[in-house]
Amino acid sequence: MKTTKNVAAPLQLYCYLFGHNYKVTKNVTSYVKEYTCGCCKKQLTTNSNGDLTELTPKFKEINSILEEMYSRRLERSGAHVFNASAY
Template structure:
């Protein structure tokens, strides 16, 4: 049985291509680093070191997990 690959095209991705993505914060890594998800097409991006956003890859997700862990430990040591 030959299966055709599924098309990544959807009506919502057309909306994003026309009007731009509508990102919301999906995860707050630190006070300055966030991960975002598009409400329409579910594209995930994250802040980078220059302050702009880039596509959230596995490598960046792992780095953000390590950064979040380090940040949580640091904040526990600071007296309130």
């Protein structure tokens, strides 16, 4: 019989007790960002209201399309090109 250890359980307990330690992992636009917890690796993004929402495959797709549109708009306007993946 195989036994598996759940390594994330102590980290999830830490986040439950003390709160998440979110860091910005990607700047999609100047106002939309993706965040990841340093402990439990939970991913969040900002939604249309500016609130944090869990990063689902649907939001990943929305963010990638939004990033493309934003960079194209900046290129057309002649403004400094914002490299969202560099942050």
